[in-house]
Amino acid sequence: MTQAAVSELDERVPGRRWTVRLDAAGRGSAAVRISCSRPACAEQRHASAAAGRAAAIAHLKAHLRAAPAPRAGAYCACRAEGCHTHLPDTGRHARAEPWRCGGPVVLAVITDREGRWWQAMECCSRCAAATPGAKTAATSQAPKAADRPAPVATGTDVPQSDHQVAADPVPAPRSAPARPRPPQAKIAQRVIPHGLRPAALRDELIELGDLFRAYQQRDEPDLALLADLQERKARAFTTWADVSGIVSLRLEARRAEQAAAAARLQHQQRTGGMEDSDGPAVSRLLTAPTQGDHARSVLAHVTDHAPLPGPEARLLVLMLTLRTAHTGTGNLVGQDLTALGLTNPEDLVKKLTGCGWLELPGTAGDLLDSRPENPTPITVPSLAPREDGTGPFTFGKKMRPKLSGWAQKVISDKKLRKAKAKATAGTRLLALTLATQTSASGRLGPDGHGIALDPLIAWVPVDTGQLKHLVDQLTAADWLTDAHLTDTHLTGQLTDRVLPLTCPLRA
Numbered sequence: 251m252t253q254a255a256v257s258e259l260d261e262r263v264p265g266r267r268w269t270v271r272l273d274a275a276g277r278g279s280a281a282v283r284i285s286c287s288r289p290a291c292a293e294q295r296h297a298s299a300a301a302g303r304a305a306a307i308a309h310l311k312a313h314l315r316a317a318p319a320p321r322a323g324a325y326c327a328c329r330a331e332g333c334h335t336h337l338p339d340t341g342r343h344a345r346a347e348p349w350r351c352g353g354p355v356v357l358a359v360i361t362d363r364e365g366r367w368w369q370a371m372e373c374c375s376r377c378a379a380a381t382p383g384a385k386t387a388a389t390s391q392a393p394k395a396a397d398r399p400a401p402v403a404t405g406t407d408v409p410q411s412d413h414q415v416a417a418d419p420v421p422a423p424r425s426a427p428a429r430p431r432p433p434q435a436k437i438a439q440r441v442i443p444h445g446l447r448p449a450a451l452r453d454e455l456i457e458l459g460d461l462f463r464a465y466q467q468r469d470e471p472d473l474a475l476l477a478d479l480q481e482r483k484a485r486a487f488t489t490w491a492d493v494s495g496i497v498s499l500r501l502e503a504r505r506a507e508q509a510a511a512a513a514r515l516q517h518q519q520r521t522g523g524m525e526d527s528d529g530p531a532v533s534r535l536l537t538a539p540t541q542g543d544h545a546r547s548v549l550a551h552v553t554d555h556a557p558l559p560g561p562e563a564r565l566l567v568l569m570l571t572l573r574t575a576h577t578g579t580g581n582l583v584g585q586d587l588t589a590l591g592l593t594n595p596e597d598l599v600k601k602l603t604g605c606g607w608l609e610l611p612g613t614a615g616d617l618l619d620s621r622p623e624n625p626t627p628i629t630v631p632s633l634a635p636r637e638d639g640t641g642p643f644t645f646g647k648k649m650r651p652k653l654s655g656w657a658q659k660v661i662s663d664k665k666l667r668k669a670k671a672k673a674t675a676g677t678r679l680l681a682l683t684l685a686t687q688t689s690a691s692g693r694l695g696p697d698g699h700g701i702a703l704d705p706l707i708a709w710v711p712v713d714t715g716q717l718k719h720l721v722d723q724l725t726a727a728d729w730l731t732d733a734h735l736t737d738t739h740l741t742g743q744l745t746d747r748v749l750p751l752t753c754p755l756r757a
């Protein structure tokens with residue numbers, strides 16, 4: 251009898267299945283294309299992923315509306331896909347695969363978590379329930395009693411009961427209708443209990459869950475809004491932990507506080523610290539706070555290990571350090587030196603090679619004459635990695651060119667290169683230093699209260715009188731405004747045009 255039933259199931263028609271996909275239209279473009287496995291459907295193209303996702307869902311819904319109802323005699327379309335109910339039997343008694351299915355045939359819809367494809371298929375309700383994320387769009391009608399086949403005898407040894415068919419089956423008692431359960435409210439994959447008290451806390455958690463889900467549907471991030479939501483979540487979860495005694499809720503509240511602080515810092519980095527500003531966000535050359543930390547570490551290293559005195563030598567050593575920071579070697583051309591505003595670059599190069607800090611394959615004159623098509627290789631032995639592979643800096647080889655490019659942008663600023671008041675090497679060195687010692691809004695000093703003179707003069711080796719002249723040059727070059735130099739501090743504000751070159755200090 252088992253063989254006959256299996257044979258009967260094998261004769262059933264395979265279930266229908268079609269897939270709608272969302273793929274990138276090409277490299278370097280935000281456009282997407284929609285493809286459908288049905289031959290009659292033409293490919294669609296849309297300008298953005300959000301528009302493409304909406305069109306793909308609408309396309310699938312149109313198919314579902316137009317498709318006929320699931321066929322009660324159809325085979326599971328997922329049978330060949332290794333779904334949960336079609337896994338090979340691992341027990342002692344092997345079973346035929348069709349007997350793993352059960353329930354009416356349904357039209358199920360599944361999608362991936364990233365929203366890149368959607369698939370509709372005919373399968374039994376047991377397979378649909380065993381498929382993660384599957385949703386039932388339609389269910390087949392159960393066959394009528396008159397259409398059900400009578401049991402078939404397969405031999406004389408079949409028990410007599412297999413040949414008997416009840417003439418008048420007794421209908422099953424009608425069960426009482428189940429009470430509809432209220433929908434479960436969730437936040438952060440946690441179910442909010444129906445009886446949670448106080449009621450105001452439950453209402454706050456439900457509202458926060460809805461707001462977070464709405465935020466995930468946004469096309470563009472709003473870091474200020476996200477920080478506010480995380481702060482509200484931290485307060486709500488702390489209260490929830492107090493009333494329930496669940497320790498994991500308190501840990502979740504701490505993570506929300508950290509996420510709020512991180513989002514707030516990123517927002518300040520992008521907007522220049524002006525949260526209420528309606529202007530465009532500041533797009534900085536060094537985007538991450540760690541990149542600014544690396545830039546400050548190079549300045550500190552050069553301050554402590556510069557082999558020659560004076561601002562010109564300090565600027566040259568700084569730029570050569572940025573060129574060779576990772577391996578102790580790099581390439582240089584004459585234009586890299588002449589753009590620094592040095593009085594006598596050839597003499598400085600000779601002094602650096604004479605003291606052993608710098609090594610060249612030729613003379614200083616050869617370095618100044620070298621051009622981009624034939625750069626000169628240079629070596630700074632003190633920056634070469636040690637035997638254990640470590641060096642004076644912790645950043646990697648991909649970070650070094652970013653820092654070097656940032657410094658080159660600062661010293662070659664167009665207003666610092668103007669012929670009327672061409673900035674000296676000391677002025678460029680001060681501009682580099684001030685760019686690393688500002689608040690997010692461009693105010694000088696960690697809290698915008700100014701930079702102490704003692705460390706400033708250590709970074710820019712000049713006396714107070716010379717420092718006043720350098721500050722005046724930066725003011726004339728539209729780098730600095732409201733500058734005020736006292737016996738202890740330098741206060742002021744970097745102009746809006748140079749904010750993209752700043753590396754704000756961490757709060």
